[in-house]
Amino acid sequence: MSNPTCALVLIGNELLSGRTEDANMNHIARRMSDIGIRFLECRVIPDDKAVIISCLKELKEKYTYVFTTGGIGPTHDDITVDCVASMFEVPIVRDAKTVEAFENHFGDRLNDGVLKMADFPKGAELVPNTHSIAPGFRMENIYCMAGVPKIMRVMLEAIIPNLQKGNQVFSKSVDVYAGESIISKDFEYVQGLFKDVELGSYPFSHEGKGATSLVMRSDNTSSLESAYNQVISFLVKLGVEYR
Structure with missing residues (x-):
């Protein structure tokens, strides 16, 4: 049996403008190699709904797993949740357990921006975030993680036990x-x-x-x-x- 495959999509205008330097691809590639998953493609795309949806639709059919980083934060240009929901034609729903965790952590500082990070496509499986609470999520073979490297890494480690492993390279x-x-x-x-x-x-x-x-x-x-x-x-x- 051939090893599973994966692709990575780095989402963010800040990457394409050169303002932010990516620190996630190398780490993900190394971790995939550790567990026998062939890392075959990486794309850097803008915060554009049509582009994100088109890219994810294409890659989810080509690879065993698709990982994304970026676009799941509290601001208006964090649109990954909206894009994935539209792609799967499901509504966005607010997760009660995530809201409760935010309420316990933020208290009086809780605001609409924080609550936005409790919204996910209906049917999504949440990816734990032991670094800063706000989860990532999975829809079918697409795993959406934060763009901040420290947060992405803890999410990735939470994801790895659920992935089909291949022969170590x-x-x-x-x-x-x-x-x-x-x-x-x-x-x-x-x-x-x-x-x-x-x-x-x-x-x-x-x-x-x-x-x-x-x-x-x-x-x-x-x-x-x-x-x-x-x-x-x-x-x-x-x-x-x-x-």
């Missing part, structure tokens, strides 16, 4: 002190030998000269080790420095 890497063009032909040859190993070549600078990081990833540890040995073999043959 392992990786090995080699830093080569030579440019990609020198090793590309041999590296491509190794990729042809091991179809179940994902090979990637990533250039970087070392002491002002071109260097390349070769990364191998697979859920098959035997194939991974064999591919790694093949890479080391051709590096020795080429006479390039590596570590």
